[in-house]
Amino acid sequence: MLMDYHLHTRFSFDGEQSLEALCTRAQALGVTHMAVTDHIDGPTHYGLLDIQDPTAYRQAVDAARKAYPALTIHRGLELGYRVDYWDETLRRIEETEADYLLGSLHLVEGLDPYEPAYFAGRSRREAYAAYLDALEDALDHLLPRVQTVAHLDYVSKFSPHPPLRYEDFPRQLDRILQCIIDSPAALELNTSGYRRAPQGLPGDDILIRYRELGGRRVALGSDAHRESDVATHYGKALASLRRAGFSAVCLYGPQGWQEVSLDALTLPPEEICFPGKL
Numbered sequence: 095m096l097m098d099y100h101l102h103t104r105f106s107f108d109g110e111q112s113l114e115a116l117c118t119r120a121q122a123l124g125v126t127h128m129a130v131t132d133h134i135d136g137p138t139h140y141g142l143l144d145i146q147d148p149t150a151y152r153q154a155v156d157a158a159r160k161a162y163p164a165l166t167i168h169r170g171l172e173l174g175y176r177v178d179y180w181d182e183t184l185r186r187i188e189e190t191e192a193d194y195l196l197g198s199l200h201l202v203e204g205l206d207p208y209e210p211a212y213f214a215g216r217s218r219r220e221a222y223a224a225y226l227d228a229l230e231d232a233l234d235h236l237l238p239r240v241q242t243v244a245h246l247d248y249v250s251k252f253s254p255h256p257p258l259r260y261e262d263f264p265r266q267l268d269r270i271l272q273c274i275i276d277s278p279a280a281l282e283l284n285t286s287g288y289r290r291a292p293q294g295l296p297g298d299d300i301l302i303r304y305r306e307l308g309g310r311r312v313a314l315g316s317d318a319h320r321e322s323d324v325a326t327h328y329g330k331a332l333a334s335l336r337r338a339g340f341s342a343v344c345l346y347g348p349q350g351w352q353e354v355s356l357d358a359l360t361l362p363p364e365e366i367c368f369p370g371k372l
């Protein structure tokens with residue numbers, strides 16, 4: 095058994111893989127449960143960062159479910175929260191008949207921390223504080239609806255500074271983590287962090303605090319935008335979870351989240367072949 099609950103296709107503006115290629119790759123890696131989570135981010139200076147044809151998306155996932163019966167495929171969306179696009183976001187959920195929602199924050203004061211401009215003229219602390227303030231607002235809207243909070247410390251992913259640490263904003267992070275724990279949503283361990291840095295999103299310290307506060311629901315996702323990133327760095331992610339005291343991750347089904355032992359997961363071959371990387 096293996097899950098990947100954060101995956102993009104060409105239905106996203108930045109996705110490089112077809113849904114068929116994604117499913118073929120996922121199946122070859124031993125993935126059994128997955129969510130296609132293409133972007134709903136609204137209009138930006140890059141253009142409209144949304145699924146352009148919700149009907150085609152709906153039909154494509156239906157077709158994939160038929161073509162890959164061994165895979166449990168959720169028709170998901172990654173909701174990039176923004177106050178000025180929330181009504182439209184809610185419409186997209188209905189139009190696509192999505193059954194799995196990731197809650198994300200990609201824009202802070204109109205800027206994506208992906209862009210160097212976000213960090214220009216701000217100290218590390220100012221850049222991270224602005225992100226966390228916006229995240230608290232976003233979670234007020236996202237948490238009642240989403241299955242998972244994605245990449246909690248997204249601001250760290252492209253940051254020129256050392257990543258966000260729990261000790262930087264302990265009271266605010268406690269508030270944020272407690273809100274997630276009190277909701278039905280899981281916290282994502284996003285393995286895309288390992289593609290740029292030696293830690294996932296979030297890192298060990300925030301995972302440890304999440305667990306200390308009572309958090310138990312963790313969802314694994316690679317945030318792959320291309321085939322070669324599907325379900326990657328899972329060995330490192332599982333090692334991080336074990337260091338934080340977790341012995342299980344979550345599987346999403348009709349009854350909501352249920353725990354599955356880390357020992358029950360079958361990692362993709364490259365992670366097995368290179369245990370030294372753990």
Ligand SMILES: [Zn+2]
Pocket residue numbers: 172198200244245
């Ligand atoms: Zn994202």
Ligand SMILES: [Zn+2]
Pocket residue numbers: 100102172317
């Ligand atoms: Zn994503």
